[in-house]
Amino acid sequence: MIDHDTSLLLGKLVLGRSVASLATLHEGRPFASMIPYAVLVTGRDPHADDAAAEDAGSLVFVSHVSRLSPHTRDMLATPEVCLLVTAPEPTDPSGPPPQALPRVSLPATATFVDPAHPAHEALKRAYLGRFPHAADWFQLGDFSIVVFEPTSARFIAGFARAMTLSPRQLHAAVAAAAAGG
Numbered sequence: 363m364i365d366h367d368t369s370l371l372l373g374k375l376v377l378g379r380s381v382a383s384l385a386t387l388h389e390g391r392p393f394a395s396m397i398p399y400a401v402l403v404t405g406r407d408p409h410a411d412d413a414a415a416e417d418a419g420s421l422v423f424v425s426h427v428s429r430l431s432p433h434t435r436d437m438l439a440t441p442e443v444c445l446l447v448t449a450p451e452p453t454d455p456s457g458p459p460p461q462a463l464p465r466v467s468l469p470a471t472a473t474f475v476d477p478a479h480p481a482h483e484a485l486k487r488a489y490l491g492r493f494p495h496a497a498d499w500f501q502l503g504d505f506s507i508v509v510f511e512p513t514s515a516r517f518i519a520g521f522a523r524a525m526t527l528s529p530r531q532l533h534a535a536v537a538a539a540a541a542g543g
Contacts, residue, residue: 364531368519372532373539375449375464377401380492382423382468383446386436395433399423399445399510400492402485403537421533423470423510424489426496430504437472437508444469445510462521468532470510482507 364372384397404419423445427434437443448465452458475482485507490497499505515527527535 364517364525364527364535368517368523368525369531369535370539370543371464371519372466372515372517372527373535373537373543375466376447376532376536377539379447379449383448384433385444385446386433387440387442388432388436393432393436395431397425397427397433397445398493398496399425400488401536401540402488402509403533403540419533419537421512421529421536422485423468423512424485425508425510426489426493426499426505427508428502428504429506434506434508438474441472442469443472443510445512458520463518464520465518466532467516468510468512469514470512473509473511475507475509485509 380400381396381398384395386393386395400423401421402424403421427437429435429438445468446465447468449463451460451463475485486500489507490500512529512532514529515532516524517527518524
């Protein structure tokens with residue numbers, strides 16, 4: 363089980379960053395790129411017990427990608443991807459070593475959302491809430507909303523503090539951080 367402080371660290375990491383590394387399969391080989399993301403959390407009940415897990419809500423990462431990008435074509439061909447969100451490197455050289463920086467690896471399934479889908483507007487609002495400069499890009503025909511639904515989370519909270527979490531635990535951490543801890 364993840365303790366409160368570690369859960370809050372994870373939630374703040376996910377909500378505090380706006381870009382992730384994206385790993386895809388490209389022509390049979392690993393490929394990494396960078397994507398901006400927003401987070402959409404529904405059912406913000408960070409205290410839901412296991413019995414209420416089905417009603418606890420969901421958490422998805424939302425991006426807006428161009429079909430001209432190799433990573434977009436990769437996701438269309440193979441929707442199993444991985445996102446990596448990392449804490450920023452310290453500017454003070456006496457800060458923690460890079461191996462001790464908090465980070466979370468998120469194996470996920472990428473799903474493209476058609477503009478006619480009922481969830482499209484909420485996903486668009488979440489993305490534009492984080493990236494208002496991207497509003498004009500929604501007029502371009504080659505851009506699509508893609509959501510990433512994590513299937514697990516490998517969280518490194520610091521040196522020798524690694525743990526694998528379920529999607530439910532990830533949701534609870536992010537929901538709690540969004541609610542103010």
